[in-house]
Amino acid sequence: MTSPLVCMKHISIEFPGVKALDQVNFTLKKGTVHALIGANGAGKSTLMKVLSGAHSHYEGSIQINGQAASIQTPKDAASYGVQTVHQEVDTALVPYLSVGENMMMHQIEKKTFVDWKELHRKAAQRLKELDIDISTKRLVSDLTLAEKQMVLIAKAVSIKCSILILDEPTAPLSHTETNKLFSMIDRLKQNGTGIVFISHRMPEIFTICDELTVMRNGTDVAAHLVQNTDPQQIIEEMLGAPLEEQFPPRTPLKDAPIALEVKQLNDQHKLRNIHLHVKKGEILGIAGLVGAGKTELCKALFGASEKTTGTVQLHGQTVHIASPHQAVRAGMALVPEERRKEGILTEESVGWNLTAASLRSFSSVFSFLHRSKEKREADEIVKRLGVKTPSLEAKVKHLSGGNQQKIAIGKWLLAEADVYLFDEPTKGVDVGAKKDIFTLIAELAARGKSVIYASSELSEIAGIADRVYVLYDGSIAREMTAPTTEEELLYHSTGGQS
Amino acid sequence: MSEQQIPAPVQQTKKQRPSFQLFDFFYRYGTILTIVVLIVVFAAANPAFLQSGNIINILRSISIVTIIAVGLTISLAVNGFDLSVGSVATLSNAIVISMFVWFSQNPLIAILSALAAALIVGLLNALMIVKMKIPDMLMTLAMMFIIQGLAQTYTKGATISENMVLPDGTFSTGTIPAFFSKIGQVPYIILLMAVIVLFAHVFMTYTKHGRFMYIIGGNKEAARLSGIHVNKYKIAAYLLSALFAAIGGIVLASRVMTAEINAGTPYLMDGVAAAFIGFSVMGAGKPNAFGTFIGAVLIGILQNGLVMMSVPYYAMDILKGSVLALALALTYYKQRG
Numbered sequence: 007m008t009s010p011l012v013c014m015k016h017i018s019i020e021f022p023g024v025k026a027l028d029q030v031n032f033t034l035k036k037g038t039v040h041a042l043i044g045a046n047g048a049g050k051s052t053l054m055k056v057l058s059g060a061h062s063h064y065e066g067s068i069q070i071n072g073q074a075a076s077i078q079t080p081k082d083a084a085s086y087g088v089q090t091v092h093q094e095v096d097t098a099l100v101p102y103l104s105v106g107e108n109m110m111m112h113q114i115e116k117k118t119f120v121d122w123k124e125l126h127r128k129a130a131q132r133l134k135e136l137d138i139d140i141s142t143k144r145l146v147s148d149l150t151l152a153e154k155q156m157v158l159i160a161k162a163v164s165i166k167c168s169i170l171i172l173d174e175p176t177a178p179l180s181h182t183e184t185n186k187l188f189s190m191i192d193r194l195k196q197n198g199t200g201i202v203f204i205s206h207r208m209p210e211i212f213t214i215c216d217e218l219t220v221m222r223n224g225t226d227v228a229a230h231l232v233q234n235t236d237p238q239q240i241i242e243e244m245l246g247a248p249l250e251e252q253f254p255p256r257t258p259l260k261d262a263p264i265a266l267e268v269k270q271l272n273d274q275h276k277l278r279n280i281h282l283h284v285k286k287g288e289i290l291g292i293a294g295l296v297g298a299g300k301t302e303l304c305k306a307l308f309g310a311s312e313k314t315t316g317t318v319q320l321h322g323q324t325v326h327i328a329s330p331h332q333a334v335r336a337g338m339a340l341v342p343e344e345r346r347k348e349g350i351l352t353e354e355s356v357g358w359n360l361t362a363a364s365l366r367s368f369s370s371v372f373s374f375l376h377r378s379k380e381k382r383e384a385d386e387i388v389k390r391l392g393v394k395t396p397s398l399e400a401k402v403k404h405l406s407g408g409n410q411q412k413i414a415i416g417k418w419l420l421a422e423a424d425v426y427l428f429d430e431p432t433k434g435v436d437v438g439a440k441k442d443i444f445t446l447i448a449e450l451a452a453r454g455k456s457v458i459y460a461s462s463e464l465s466e467i468a469g470i471a472d473r474v475y476v477l478y479d480g481s482i483a484r485e486m487t488a489p490t491t492e493e494e495l496l497y498h499s500t501g502g503q504s
Numbered sequence: 505m506s507e508q509q510i511p512a513p514v515q516q517t518k519k520q521r522p523s524f525q526l527f528d529f530f531y532r533y534g535t536i537l538t539i540v541v542l543i544v545v546f547a548a549a550n551p552a553f554l555q556s557g558n559i560i561n562i563l564r565s566i567s568i569v570t571i572i573a574v575g576l577t578i579s580l581a582v583n584g585f586d587l588s589v590g591s592v593a594t595l596s597n598a599i600v601i602s603m604f605v606w607f608s609q610n611p612l613i614a615i616l617s618a619l620a621a622a623l624i625v626g627l628l629n630a631l632m633i634v635k636m637k638i639p640d641m642l643m644t645l646a647m648m649f650i651i652q653g654l655a656q657t658y659t660k661g662a663t664i665s666e667n668m669v670l671p672d673g674t675f676s677t678g679t680i681p682a683f684f685s686k687i688g689q690v691p692y693i694i695l696l697m698a699v700i701v702l703f704a705h706v707f708m709t710y711t712k713h714g715r716f717m718y719i720i721g722g723n724k725e726a727a728r729l730s731g732i733h734v735n736k737y738k739i740a741a742y743l744l745s746a747l748f749a750a751i752g753g754i755v756l757a758s759r760v761m762t763a764e765i766n767a768g769t770p771y772l773m774d775g776v777a778a779a780f781i782g783f784s785v786m787g788a789g790k791p792n793a794f795g796t797f798i799g800a801v802l803i804g805i806l807q808n809g810l811v812m813m814s815v816p817y818y819a820m821d822i823l824k825g826s827v828l829a830l831a832l833a834l835t836y837y838k839q840r841g
Contacts, residue, residue, distance in 0.1 A: 310729060334731025348729050351722040353789075362719050363730040369712040377710075417730065 009072030011036045011200040012169055017056055017066035026052045027064070028224045034169065034200045039191060041211045041232070042204045044221035045244055045464075050204050053221070054171050057202075058090045059083035070169075089162035090171040093296075095154045099146045105129065106142030109161040132164040133157075136190055152183035156190065163194060170194065171202045176210055177297035188214050206295040208237045208500040220244055241496050245465075253469035254448040256488070262286040264322070265456040266338075266425050268307065271316035276302040276480040280316070284425065284456045289447065291471025292460035293495045299480040300460040301343050304429040307458070308340040309333040320425070334363065339418035341411075343429040349414035350402050357398035359413050360384040364421040387416040392442060408439025415446065425456045432463060444470055464495040531838050532787035535795075535831070539802050546809035553812055564690050566804035567697035568593075568752050568759070572768075573775035573782075573796045574704045575748025580779055580791035581708060582741040583721035584640040588629060589749035589775060591651035592622050593768025596753030598655045601664045601680070601763035608678040619750050625651055626746025630739040648772075656765055665762040680761055688759030696755065697797075700748065704793035717741055718790060777803060777824055781831040789838065802827065 012034040019027045027049050034040045042050045056064045059080040068075045070086045077083050092098060099108050106129035107114065114120055129142040138156045146154060155175060162170060172191075176184045191201060191214060203215055211218060212232060220228045220243045228243045262285040271280035276299040284290040294300045305311040307318070309327035318325055320336055327333045330340070342348040351359050361368060361380050368380045384398055391412045395405055402410055411431060418426060428447065432440045447470065451457050461467055467474055468490050476484040476498040484498045530537070546553040572589050579586035596618035603614035625647065632643045660671070668676050686692055708714035716737050720727040728734045753768050760767070781802055782788075782795025806827065807820055815823075 308729070329733075330729050331731045331733050340729055342729055347723075348725045351719060351726055354719070354722050358715070358719070362727070362732070365712050365715055373712040374710055375712055375715065421731075 009069070010034060011071060012057065013069040013072075014053070014057065015067045015069070017053065017064055017068075019052060019056060019061055019064040026224050027056070029066070030221070030224070030226045032219055032226060033229070034202060035217070036168075036200055037195050037198045038216040039195060039201045039203050039214055041215040041218035042202055042221065043206070043211065043218055043240060043244065048221040048244075049224040050221055051173060052224075054090065054173065054202060054204065057083065057169070058088050058171060084165065087166050087168035088171070089165065089167040089169070090173065091155065091158045091162055091175060093174040093177060095151065095158055098158055099154055101145070101147035103146060104142060105133075105140055105144050105146060105149070105157050108146055108157060109133075109142070109164060111161075112165055129164075132160050136160050136163070136193060138190070152179050152186070155179070155187070159187075159190065163199065167199060169200050169202070171204070173204045174206070174296065175203070176205060176207060177295075184210070206500055208240070208497075211240075212237070237497070237500075241493050244496070245492055253466075254445050256289070256448065256451075256470070256472060262288060265320065266307075266458075267319040269317045269319075271303075271306060271314065271318075273302060273306050273311055273314045277306060277314075278481040280482055282475055282482065284458055286456055287451050287454045289451045289457045289459055289470055289472050291467035291474035292458060292477055293462075293464055293467045293471075293474050293499055294460070294477030295462050295499050298462070298477040298499065300462070300477055301429055302480070303477065304340060304342070304427045304458070304460055307333075308338060308427060310340070334421065334423070337424035338427065339363070339421060339423035339425070340427040341414050341418065341429065341431055343433060345407075345410055345414055345433070350410055352403035353401060355399045356388065356393070356395050356402055356405075356413060357381060357384045359402050360387050360417050360420060363417045367420075383420060387419055390419075391416050391446065406439075408435045408442075411435050411439065411443065415443065423455070425458070426450055427458045427460070429460050430462065431459070432461070432466060462499075464499065465492045468492045468495055527838075528787075531784050531834055534834060535781060535785050535798055535802060539798070539805060542802075542805050542809060546805070546812065549809075550812045553809060558808065560690055560694070562801075562804045562808045563694045563697075565808065566800040567693045568756050569771055569774045569778060569803070570697050570797055570800040571700050571755060572749050572752035572771045573778040573800055574700055574793050575745040575752075576775045577779045577782065577791045577793055577796045578704065578708070578717070578741050578748075579640070579644075579745040581714075581717045581721050582738050583724065584633070584738065584741060584745075585644065586629065586742060586745040586749075587641060587644040587772065588625065588647040588651055589745060589752075590769045590772030591648045591655065592625050592746050592749035593753035593756060593771055594766055595625070595651050595655040595658075595768075596622050596750035597757040597767050598659050598664060598763040600684075600754050600757045601761075602659070604680045604684070605664055605666055605668065605676050605678040606670075611681055611684050614684075615754055618754055619747065622746040622750030622753075623743055626743040627739065629746070630742035633742070634735045634738050652766060652769070659763060659765065661765065663762055663764045684758055685761060686758070688755055688757075693755060693759070696751075700751070701793050701797045704748075708793060713737070713740070721790070774800075774803060774824070777828040777831075780828060780835065783835045784831065784838070789835075799831070 010033045014030065014032040017027050017030045030049065030053055032053060042054070044050050055061050057068065057077065059077045059082050062078040068077055075086050077086065106126040109129045109132065110125045126142045133140060133142065138160055140149070140153055140157065146157065149157065175187060179187060194201060205211055215232050217229065217231055218240070219226050220240060222244060264283050265286045267283040269281050271277055280303060292300050292303060302311065306314045309329045309332055318327055325336050327336060346352055351362065357380065361384055368376045370376060381398060388395060388398065393409050393412045393416065395409065402413055415431070431443055435443065447457055447459065459467065459471060472488050474486045474490055474495065475482045476486065476495060478499060478501055486494065552558060572593055576586055576589050599618040599621055600614045603609040603617060629644055629647050632638050633640050666676070666679055670676055687696070708717065716732050719732060720734050720737055724734055752771060756767060757763060778799035779791055779796045781799030782792060783790065785795035785798045788795055803824055806823055810820065810823065811817065
């Protein structure tokens with residue numbers, strides 16, 4: 007028997023405070039597609055980053071074609087033929103250069119004079135080999151997301167590629183585009199390339215993959231031949247032991263009035279025909295995997311995305327929300343996913359951050375600010391949320407992720423909204439702060455506020471929500487009432503039909 | 505899987521070494537300290553430097569720069585950058601003088617038309633930036649050229665002054681009223697500067713609107729998602745910027761009583777220098793009106809003292825540029841740390 011293409015043994019890696027990988031083994035055979043599957047934070051991407059040379063401080067051994075390989079930098083990885091196509095295709099291509107230039111970048115780098123005819127001819131040939139119908143003269147900025155991804159794959163395999171890592175390649179793709187990608191994968195497979203396929207979507211894994219490895223909490227839990235297993239088993243292995251109780255108890259709702267009702271919500275990119283409502287005092291979960299459209303939904307509800315259509319009713323009144331300004335006036339609040347980019351002002355003080363959304367209530371004649379009142383109420387929020395900060399004047403960038411998130415939430419507590427939208431509120435937040443956030447959200451609901459909680463951490467949705475909409479590929483796949491289980495949610499989030 | 509749950513590192517504020525605190529001290533008070541040192545040095549070199557007449561002279565010399573720089577500061581606060589302030593000053597200078605000399609208008613109409621023209625420019629700047637999403641600096645750079653050319657076209661490339669020769673060969677008959685010439689004289693010019701600095705400082709620091717502008721400057725997207733009318737405030741900032749530039753141009757007109765080609769242009773660079781030196785004053789770390797004033801004072805003292813020490817005027821820009829570079833080094837080194 008020939009030695010496998012890649013054999014990673016006892017790979018461990020630690021980041022400050024987190025053991026991201028613990029003694030992981032992973033084997034990839036020549037000419038196969040190997041699925042790597044696991045919940046968010048299980049360590050799939052980290053493992054593949056080790057293989058592609060992004061992390062150098064790992065322990066353990068890597069063998070490629072039976073030979074010990076030392077991979078410390080991306081350059082090392084490339085010399086062993088490891089190529090990665092990341093999910094964020096836009097960051098890997100230069101938008102204002104042509105397809106051909108992007109594909110042949112590695113050759114242009116080495117030359118002083120470039121033979122453009124030759125370059126485009128070669129690039130066109132590569133594309134033809136993979137049966138991709140894109141002109142090499144087109145600008146990358148004119149391509150669709152799917153086309154960009156194909157160009158990236160073509161670029162990756164045109165260099166020297168025996169091991170291709172595809173990190174969630176299908177997340178942004180439509181059904182037909184996905185099929186196109188799959189036929190391309192088939193072709194590569196026949197050429198003997200080993201492909202690692204990271205995905206959350208169960209049906210795809212069972213369509214395209216030969217083998218799979220399940221990861222959980224930084225370890226590999228199981229490896230199967232795809233034909234010998236079924237989705238049920240995989241999901242059980244992904245989840246492992248049930249989570250400890252970190253969610254506050256929820257009392258079932260009586261007949262509360264509907265606070266927010268949305269009909270026929272569409273946007274130009276992702277959302278299709280969303281109908282949803284949330285009652286007063288209810289925690290509504292929006293479950294869905296990365297790329298399912300949760301962030302788009304939150305932004306659309308908050309008036310922060312352009313060109314949305316649909317009707318929105320707040321407390322039975324039809325409202326027109328075309329900007330976040332109007333949303334805030336109407337009594338809505340959004341804690342966005344991209345905390346540092348959208349939620350907080352990193353360069354400003356804790357105090358300024360906390361009152362940013364409610365400054366109106368601190369201003370009097372000629373818009374002069376009540377600075378003492380502002381300080382008093384900000385102080386109160388800091389105490390109430392247990393934000394660990396040296397003072398109100400400390401800059402928010404110096405706080406930890408959990409404390410920053412508390413501030414991103416705290417500013418809306420001062421603003422006294424009726425409907426709170428939370429988009430992945432526990433992302434990058436440690437366990438202790440997570441529990442505080444759950445408690446806080448339950449308190450909001452208990453005070454009669456409506457909460458929309460969007461997350462791809464399905465265990466959290468199962469733990470905290472009274473009712474759940476499962477989002478799959480931009481539309482609501484299913485509505486479920488508590489109690490739900492993570493397993494059910496995962497089943498529907500991965501496109502399972504019942 | 506796109507997220508990795510690695511907790512963000514907590515930076516410890518306790519572990520401050522003495523050298524760091526020393527840097528912090530210089531960051532906060534460096535500008536003021538420099539001013540004190542300069543005063544001592546210049547006074548030692550030439551006792552006339554400290555005479556009240558000279559102090560007033562310095563304040564007078566910086567007032568136009570300060571007024572224009574305050575407007576620029578407001579545009580910087582929303583993370584914009586109004587490069588057109590110099591041209592707007594030129595334009596308002598030309599309009600005011602021409603209203604008197606060519607059209608024999610009264611001061612009210614002359615001043616109002618100059619301000620109105622400036623506000624139109626400010627609005628155009630703001631709309632192109634907000635609606636067309638042109639980067640601030642590029643849009644205002646384009647506007648700088650347009651307005652510069654417009655002012656020159658308006659004056660037909662000539663200097664406007666009383667009794668100038670008109671294209672038809674006759675002399676202009678309009679006069680600049682004595683009242684108008686007062687604006688550019690001590691003490692009014694200094695008082696006007698003081699009022700404007702005070703107004704801008706109070707507006708930016710103690711009102712809701714000023715706070716919103718700083719928040720927008722800090723993180724536009726976060727500001728938008730906090731329900732702040734980002735576009736409205738950006739437009740307001742550019743209107744204020746143009747307004748103060750126009751006031752600067754009017755004061756300039758009153759001082760020199762003529763409208764020369766590109767008279768306002770030099771004030772852009774001095775204004776930029778003053779505003780950026782002002783970032784660090786008292787540790788504000790952001791554009792602020794008081795700091796801008798201190799920045800202008802620093803430049804003014806340097807210029808005045810060096811003239812007294814017989815440094816030729818043509819070498820002055822070397823020093824101004826160096827001081828600006830030093831101030832920027834302080835600001836950006838601080839941001840990095």
